[in-house]
Amino acid sequence: MILKKIILNNIGPYEGKNIFDLHTDDRLNTVLIGGKNGSGKTTFLNSVRLALYGPLAYKKKTVTPDYLKKIKSLMNANAMKQQNGSLKEYENEFYIQIDFTIIESFQRINVSIIRSWTIGPNIKENVSVIKEGVEVSEVEKDQFFSHLRTTFPPSLLELCFFDGEEISHLTDEDNLSQYLKVLSSKIFNLDLFQNLEQDMYAYLDQSSTSKEQTRLEQEEKEYEEALNQSIRDLQEVRGQIENTESEITVSKQRYNKVKNDFSLHGGIAYEERTRLQEKINEIEVNRKHINEKIKEFIANELPFFIAFPQLYKLVVQLKNEEEFHVSNILKNKIDKLPVNQIMGELGVQSTNNTEEKLKESLVTHLAKTEEVNIIHNASKTEAQQVYNLLSQTSINRLNVIVSLIQENQKLLSDVQSNKKKLKDNEESPEFADMIQSMEEYTRSISELEERLNSLKNQENELRNEIEIVNKKFEKIKQQLYKIRKTKSSFDESQKIIQISQRFQQHQLRNKIKDIEYFSSKMFKELIRKKEFIHHILIDPKTFQLSILDHNSERIDKDILSAGEKELLALSIIWGTIMSSKKELPLILDTLLGRLDNEHKHSIVTNLLPKFGVQNIVLSTDSEIDANLYKDLKYTIANVYTLNYDSSNRKTEIERHFFNLENEKVTK
Incomplete structure (x- = not known):
């Protein structure tokens, strides 16, 4: 969108018909409007909003009494007095007309919106839309405004309005990151996808809450709590397993130390004892395996042997x-x-x-x-x-178990026999203490290993319990899913949301790279410290900014002055606009008020000529002096000064900038 002209007829301090020619081109892209405080600059800005969007400019969806009350306060006081004297003569005296061009169906077209108000017992609003000199029908008018709100929504227009206070506010890193996030969403049209996602989520939530759903939701909550508790218990058991394994390692180390001492002093007697002890350990391991098989048989198969006839x-x-x-x-x-x-x-x-x-x-x-x-x-x-x-519940299987029991009895007899040999070998008093220590360590290790096995069994039981509870939990979630699935398009809506989110991420990553390039380029041109920075990085998720020097090391942004931070914010905004390749009218109000002369000169000579296809600069006389005006005038397409006449309570528009060029505008 490029603004061409705005006409204010009896709006605010502008009495009668007042015309602002806003035409710009590639070389002369700036319209400079000067005025002191209270001269009508704010009315000019509000009129742009109001002309384009009507009630939406005041966050109203339709024409409401509150909206009309705001319109009445915007009408010129002198013209209102005339209205009271002769109503019919001045029936259509209050209107705003805005002329602009937009791209529609891949063609640039000229559009005029005329928003007028008639005074009577009640204020009435009338809106006309003229395309290429022809007024459109009511249906076409509704379609046009719907298209305008989509392609150039009010929120995007607000992002095109900048004032010195706002830029100063953006020097805070968090504010700049948040602003960049919002600006990227609007300017790259990602907000359309975000709005779609919100509509999809709202659609997915449209399900009736029945007694069955309430019951399932309660069960879902209970199973979720039980699942979380089991997970906490499992984590505690794992901690105990780690501690037990650590104790076993320490006990084995101490046992090996005593064993080595015994070996040094025990000779052959110790070798024989070691052999017997290893044999006992081997038999115990075999007995343990056999006992596990017998226990498993008793737990899983014996009931079927008992109930074999059935x-x-x-x-x-x-x-x-x-x-x-x-x-x-x-x-x-x-x-x-x-x-x-x-x-x-x-x-x-x-x-x-x-x-x-x-x-x-x-x-x-x-x-x-x-x-x-x-x-x-x-x-x-x-x-x-x-x-x-039935085929597994056979006499052959019973014979296998009986043979295991018999083998276990034989192994027990062997263990007892070998232990007796060890006992006989312990009669030597000089080894008694060492043997007793090794036995204590062996017993301790055995107890710890039993405890470890018990903990591992407990861990397996908890895992099984978690698996069972989780299956029930998932089953209830599926039931709730079916209840909430009120329409066949539920799955498609979920897929659309996922695709939309992936598309936004992909688009942002690509666009962020362009923003980094253009912002870095402009910031290096604006800042007085040459070779100070090499590149600006932007996190595509958090939009946090990082400045890198030529060694690719991060520069602490706190060392930047207030003016340099403002230049950084302007560079980021320019980089975003350049990346979007959109035609946007940018309105800059008291942009240079907080900067020193050198930074002002840098903005006027380096930034404004490239800032956009159309820059409307609102300034006071203290902000832009004669020298700065000389630098700026080579990019100025039109210039105005707003002078407020206090005695007549109206604003006069003059074709100069505070008498630096003295040419009156024709009304």
Whole structure:
């Protein structure tokens, strides 16, 4: 969007018809408007907002009494007095007209919006939209404003308005990062995707809350708490396992020290003891494995051996049911056989009696005719599991367990025998203390290992418990998901949100690189310290800024002066606008008020000529002096000064900048 002209007719301090020519081009891209405080600069800014967006300029969706009250306060006081004297004569005296160009359907078109108000018992607003000199219909007008709010929303227009206070506010790093985040969202049209996501989330939340949903949500909360508690218990057990393993390591180290001392003094007697001890340890390990197998058998298989008759009956019943189902299928197939055709193909004379006898014979030989009481009605997979269980519950399996028990008894006898040999070998008093220490350490290690095994079993139990609870938790979440899935497009909405988020991330990463390049380039041109910086980095997630020197080391931004921070903020804004490649009218109000002369000169000569395709600069006489005006005038397309006449309570527009060029404007 490029502004071409704005006409204020009896608006604020502007009495009568007042025209601002805002035409600019690539070389003369600046319109300079001077004025002291209270001369009408704020009215000019508000008029731009109001002309384009009407009620939206005041955050109102439609024309409301409150909106019309604000409009009434904006009307010129002198013209209002005339209205009271002759209503009909001045019926359409209050209006704002804004002319601009936009790209529509890949073509640049000229558009005028005329927003006028009539005075009567109630204020009425009328809006006209003129495209290429032709006023559009009401339907086309609604379509135009809808398109305008999408392509150039009020929030983006606000980001094109800059004043000295705002720029000073942006010198704070957090404020600048937040501003850059918002500006990037608007200027790269990412806010359209964000609005879409908000609508999608709102859509996904539109589900009715039933008693079933309330119950499931309560269960979901309970299972989540139970799951979190089990996870905390598991973490505690893991900590105990680590401590126990550490104690085992320490005990083994101490045992090995005593063992080495015993070896030095024990000679052959110790070698024999070591061999016996290793044999005992080996037997204990074997016994431990055997005991585990026996325990596993008792826990998992013994109940089926005890209930073997019932298991066998179950298998017989399942087979009978299966045979009964197959027989029924065969009966149905036999009943539907074309017997007459078959007998004819065989050359056999067919009668109704012979056909029936043939079917009965086939049923007798192929199908089971006895009735079976259906009890289980198991599936083929379930029946096969029972058959496998019966085949495993055999006498051979019992013989294996009996042999394990016998082997365990034999190993126990061997352990006792070897321990007796060790005891006999301990009669030598000089080794008694060492042997006692080693036995204590061995006993301690054994107890610790048992404790470790117990903790590991506890860990496995907790893992299983977590798995079971998590399955229930996930099941409830799925049920809630189905309840909340009120429309078939639920999944598609989720996918759209994910794609939108990935697209935004991808776009931001690419655009941030452009912003870094352009911002770095401009900041180096504006700042007086040459070779001070090499590059500006921007985090695409947090939008935090980092300044790198020529050694790629970060520069502390706190060392920058207030003026340099302001130049940094302006460079970032310029870099963002350049990256967007959008035509934006930029309105700069008292931009240079806080800067020193050198930085002012740098902005006027380096930044403003490149800042945008159209810069509207609002300034006081103290902000831009004669010398600065000389630097600026080579980029000025039009210049105005607003003089407020206190006696007549109106603003006069003059075609100069505080008499630096004395040419009156024609009204």
